[in-house]
Amino acid sequence: xxxxxxxxxxxxxxxxxxxxxxxxxxxxxxxxxxxxxxxxxxxxxxxxxxxxxxxxxxxxxx
Numbered sequence: 001x002x003x004x005x006x007x008x009x010x011x012x013x014x015x016x017x018x019x020x021x022x023x024x025x026x027x028x029x030x031x032x033x034x035x036x037x038x039x040x041x042x043x044x045x046x047x048x049x050x051x052x053x054x055x056x057x058x059x060x061x062x
Contacts, residue, residue, distance in 0.1 A: 006033055 004020040020036070022029040028048040031040035043051065054060055 002029065004029070004031065004036070 002022045002024065004022045006018050006020045018033040020031050020033045022031075022040075024042060027042045027044055029040045029042055030048075032038060
C-alpha cells in the first residue's frame with residue numbers, strides 16, 4: 001500500500017493548501033492533500049529534485 005506523507009510544518013501553520021508525497025518505485029508521487037481522489041502526478045527522482053531546486057530559487061511563476 002502506498003504511504004502518502006505531508007510535511008509536519010504544514011500542520012504547524014494551519015495551512016489547508018498542502019501537497020502530499022509518496023515513494024512510488026522508481027518515482028515520486030505528488031498529490032493535493034485536499035483532493036486525494038483526484039489522482040496524482042508521477043515525477044522521476046531527477047525531475048522532483050529539479051522542481052525542489054527551482055522552488056527554493058523562486059524560479060516558478062504561480
